[in-house]
Amino acid sequence: xxxxxxxxxxxxxxxxxxxxxxxxxxxxxxxxxxxxxxxxxxxxxxxxxxxxxxxxxxxxxxxxxxxxxxxxxxxxxxxxxxxxxxxxxxxxxxxxxxxxxxxxxxxxxxxxxxxxxxxxxxxxxxxxxxxxxxxxxxxxxxxxxxxxxxxxxxxxxxxxxxxxxxxxxxxxxxxxxxxxxxxxxxxxxxxxxxxxxxxxxxxxxxxxxxxxxxxxxxxxxxxxxxxxxxxxxxxxxxxxxxxxxxxxxxxxxxxxxxxxxxxxxxxxxxxxxxxxxxxxxxxxxxxxxxxxxxxxxxxxxxxxxxxxxxxxxxxxxxxxxxxxxxxxxxxxxxxxxxxxxxxxxxxxxxxxxxxxxxxxxxxxxxxxxxxxxxxxxxxxxxxxxxxxxxxxxxxxxxxxxxxxxxxxxxxxxxxxxxxxxxxxxxxxxxxx
Numbered sequence: 001x002x003x004x005x006x007x008x009x010x011x012x013x014x015x016x017x018x019x020x021x022x023x024x025x026x027x028x029x030x031x032x033x034x035x036x037x038x039x040x041x042x043x044x045x046x047x048x049x050x051x052x053x054x055x056x057x058x059x060x061x062x063x064x065x066x067x068x069x070x071x072x073x074x075x076x077x078x079x080x081x082x083x084x085x086x087x088x089x090x091x092x093x094x095x096x097x098x099x100x101x102x103x104x105x106x107x108x109x110x111x112x113x114x115x116x117x118x119x120x121x122x123x124x125x126x127x128x129x130x131x132x133x134x135x136x137x138x139x140x141x142x143x144x145x146x147x148x149x150x151x152x153x154x155x156x157x158x159x160x161x162x163x164x165x166x167x168x169x170x171x172x173x174x175x176x177x178x179x180x181x182x183x184x185x186x187x188x189x190x191x192x193x194x195x196x197x198x199x200x201x202x203x204x205x206x207x208x209x210x211x212x213x214x215x216x217x218x219x220x221x222x223x224x225x226x227x228x229x230x231x232x233x234x235x236x237x238x239x240x241x242x243x244x245x246x247x248x249x250x251x252x253x254x255x256x257x258x259x260x261x262x263x264x265x266x267x268x269x270x271x272x273x274x275x276x277x278x279x280x281x282x283x284x285x286x287x288x289x290x291x292x293x294x295x296x297x298x299x300x301x302x303x304x305x306x307x308x309x310x311x312x313x314x315x316x317x318x319x320x321x322x323x324x325x326x327x328x329x330x331x332x333x334x335x336x337x338x339x340x341x342x343x344x345x346x347x348x349x350x351x352x353x354x355x356x357x358x359x360x361x362x363x364x365x366x367x368x369x370x371x372x373x374x375x376x377x378x379x380x381x382x383x384x385x386x387x388x389x390x391x392x393x394x395x396x397x398x399x400x401x402x403x404x405x406x407x408x409x410x411x412x413x414x415x416x417x418x419x420x421x422x423x424x425x426x427x428x429x430x431x432x
Contacts (some may be wrong), residue, residue: 006157027200029147031205032140035100038197039136042111042190044171047277048270049179049186050114056183058118060248063385066260070381072127073256077373079356084370088138088361092215095207096143099136101198106133108194115187131370138365146208147348150417153350154296157343161288168281176274208315221383237352237361239418241368244345246411247309250316250404252376253357257384262426264388266325275330284335292340301348302419308341313408320398320405379403 054072055065070163091099110130117123140160148156175186262268262276296304315335320327353361380400387396 001022022101022295029159030143032143033159033163034200035197035205036137036160037166038193038200039104039107040164040167041171041174042107042193042197044168044277045175045186045190045193046111046114047172047179047255048176048259048273049183051263052179053183054120054123057123057381060395062260062264062388066257066381066388069260070256070385072123073252073377073381074374075124076127076131076134076371077252077377079128079370080134081370081374083132083134084138086363087133088142088364091139091142091209095209095214096146097201097205097207099139100143100205101131101201103136103139104194104198104201106130108191108198111187111194115184115191121156136371139185141346141365143208146210146213149418150351154301154343154347155293157346158288158292159340160346161208161292161343162285164281164284164288166281166285169278169285170281172274172277172281174274176269177269179270179274182214196328231293237349238372239421240345240348240415241365242419243309243411243414244365245368245372246407247312247374248372249379250312250407250411252321252369252373253380253400253404254316256377257380260320260381260384261397261400262325262328264384265394266328268325272325276332278328279332280336283332284339287336287339288343291337292343295340296347301344301351302415304340304344305348305415306412306419308344309412310337311335311338312341313405313412316401316408317405320401321395322398323395345348 050072051065051069054069055062058065060069087099087103107130110126110133113126113129114123117126141157144156144160145153174189178185178189258277259270259273262273266272268276277417292304295307299307311334315331315338318331319328322331349361349365380403383399383403384397386392387399
């Protein structure tokens with residue numbers, strides 16, 4: 001029977017078919033690994049070129065272009081913030097597979113509209129569509145939690161982190177190269193990647209969520225603010241959410257300003273920006289695939305989180321101070337070490353949440369990242385736009401990184417406070 005309020009008739013049959021696992025197929029983290037690689041490949045293609053496209057629409061004015069680019073990124077994050085908890089709650093009801101497929105279809109449409117956009121207004125429309133369906137990563141994390149034992153989740157989330165790295169190895173490098181041919185070409189390639197990812201999900205990806213671990217959809221959990229309030233039932237998860245949000249604001253500032261900052265201060269074009277982001281991807285993949293597992297296993301979740309957050313704050317400061325472009329690369333090596341915080345946080349969270357709420361809680365954390373994407377890009381790009389105005393010293397262009405350093409420090413202090421107040425391990429019961 002189709003649940004009321006969402007679909008009926010043919011629509012219900014479609015959802016049922018999408019969520020039903022195919023006979024003979026076994027869920028595996030490898031399936032999600034490929035999904036995340038292709039997703040991040042499409043995303044990485046845009047990083048070196050989207051800021052340049054926005055600047056073109058603003059008459060190549062760096063200050064004005066940075067302001068509009070920040071608003072564009074914030075709009076995408078705003079839509080993702082409201083949509084991610086809905087998608088997470090739906091995945092707890094219908095299963096992970098249909099949500100992943102819907103999100104990938106939306107991403108493909110988003111990239112096509114970006115490729116054809118004749119104006120800045122159409123870019124905003126495309127980002128709204130993309131943000132509404134940008135829940136695939138949160139559902140992928142829930143998928144991983146479904147198919148791995150608690151003791152193996154740090155390793156599994158490390159593999160997902162490595163998938164991010166692989167996507168960033170190929171995406172920005174290809175995006176920077178394709179932009180030398182045509183600035184719109186990376187958008188078309190990203191659309192093809194998203195479509196290929198959707199086909200992969202249709203024919204390969206099985207369902208991971210067992211029927212006994214499903215629960216009905218409820219708007220109290222699916223609306224963004226209601227979902228955040230639901231964290232009060234998990235004190236350790238709620239406390240870490242504060243630290244996670246502060247870290248995400250800092251990271252969103254870095255990502256939103258990277259192309260603008262390196263292009264202005266070091267004179268990098270999209271190709272060189274792509275090279276630097278490729279280096280980020282290579283280093284991240286190496287750390288996530290090997291070093292993260294060893295360090296988290298040796299240090300434990302809490303110490304690994306503290307180390308990762310400390311490194312994250314340090315590298316933000318160094319990026320803002322670096323006077324020459326070549327200095328960025330040794331800083332990237334140090335920054336890759338901070339990547340152990342991600343899988344350690346995911347491992348810590350899943351051990352404090354019952355099986356039938358993994359999707360919702362992962363959706364909440366994805367929503368927090370989206371929420372951080374609203375003030376983060378605005379703060380970073382508007383601070384950068386002010387700092388690069390005529391008459392201001394060159395070193396001031398690193399202002400956004402200095403603010404991000406302070407936010408990473410706040411995240412570290414909040415995490416330490418949370419661990420001191422944590423009185424229990426994973427929840428053994430299934431909450432209703």
